[in-house]
Amino acid sequence: MTKTYLPGTERGKYMRYDTAVILKRFYLCEKELVVSEAGWIPGIPYFEMKTLLPKILWEDAMTGHALRERVFELRFPSRMLEIGEDQQLIDLIQKARCAPNALAFLSTLAEVFKPALLKAYETYLNLADQIGDGPTYRFMNLAVEEKQRQIREIRELVQKELAVTTQEERERAERWTQEIQESLQKLGGIGLDAPAAAGTANTSEQEHHAGATNELAAGTVFAASAKASAADKYPFTPLETPARDGRFLPVRFYWPDNVDPTFPYGEGFQLQLRSAVSHLNEVWAVENAGYVLYAFAGELGWDFIYDAARWVYDESRHCQMGYRRLKSWGFSEQELPLGTYIYDSCQGQDPIYRLGMLFYFESKNIGKKLDRIKNFASMNDRTSQHDMDFDWADETIHTSYGKTWLSAALKKRGQDPDDYTEIKEVCETIVKRTVETATPAEIEEITAIANRMIEKVKASQ
Structure with a gap:
């Protein structure tokens, strides 16, 4: 006798663990971008962007925090946030910090990473289940709105500054942005699947911070690749002599x-x-x-x-x-x-x-x-x-x-x-x-x- 079952629907595409893996990737990207944006503030001369980028990185931190907490909910009782197969993606974001000038860095935000995250969030919202994963929908919809605005704001300033900068500086910014864009494309972008060229190393290290006792006791482990990270390959240090807007x-x-x-x-x-x-x-x-x-x-x-x-x-x-x-x-x-x-x-x-x-x-x-x-x-x-x-x-x-x-x-x-x-x-x-x-x-x-x-x-x- 043939057994008969009622059909499933597309709503069951991503299970709890699958969702946690995707959201973890998004969190890691947001975290690295926050760190990069903060490090570049002293090196940005343009007053409007020097005072706007802090708002952008704060919004990114709010999104990152919501993603992180949601991952912990979905993986309860585990509090694992391994980098694992996303290592090369994180390496690329760290490499982008070493931009040759402020315009190059801002351009990678406006033309590479922000659009990639925006596309990833929109794709996720179209495919994920807003019933089972309803809590994610609220903050991710807000993140989409913020990314759209951030891209507009950064692009406007970059275009304004490109118009008055030297040809050499423009070319350096354009070459750097193209290099980062091509590298991200080789990884398959920032998506719902693991980066195409990611390695398989998955050793771990703990992320230490004050007040972390409960998380560490619950088993929080932050994994990293066994090989040298991009932070080692591409050292970056914020400027100790801050850049200033020539209008002041x-x-x-x-x-x-x-x-x-x-x-x-x-x-x-x-x-x-x-x-x-x-x-x-x-x-x-x-x-x-x-x-x-x-x-x-x-x-x-x-x-x-x-x-x-x-x-x-x-x-x-x-x-x-x-x-x-x-x-x-x-x-x-x-x-x-x-x-x-x-x-x-x-x-x-x-x-x-x-x-x-x-x-x-x-x-x-x-x-x-x-x-x-x-x-x-x-x-x-x-x-x-x-x-x-x-x-x-x-x-x-x-x-x-x-x-x-x-x-x-x-x-x-x-x-x-x-x-x-x-x-x-x-x-x-x-x-x-x-x-x-x-x-x-x-x-x-x-x-x-x-x-x-x-x-x-x-x-x-």
């Missing part, structure tokens, strides 16, 4: 009181002006946070990357706050100083001092922000008050980040995780040492810039 005034010290204690911080409109310039110059914190994310990504792991991505994004919002206030008051980029001295002070130092520098300045200045909020309220300057109010809320979060991850880094090095004394002392020393290098010409220059800005405001009243 390139200075080390962005206001006279950085180097001249007799120059008043100011009251009234001068306080408004000084605060906005200070916010604009949190560009150093954007760059430093990007450097820190890149430097500690491997050592401190995903939870750190996730927090640091938000930290980078927040600093970029503060920078834009100052920029937009200054623009609303009639200032052009050619009148605005962009300093580098705090970022410069960490040159040649262990990256732990860059992390300490962010923590040091967050905790040092947070109390002053409440006074500023009251001052701006008394001036009926709702915009400055609004910006400082949200800034204060962000900084309270950052103080927690600083304590958590500085402690984790110290513990990794066998030091007392609760003793920041040496870190703080070094941070104070290297900034002081940098300030002491200010030349009379630099002091005269920034004083003249500040006085011109002050006189412009006076003339407009």
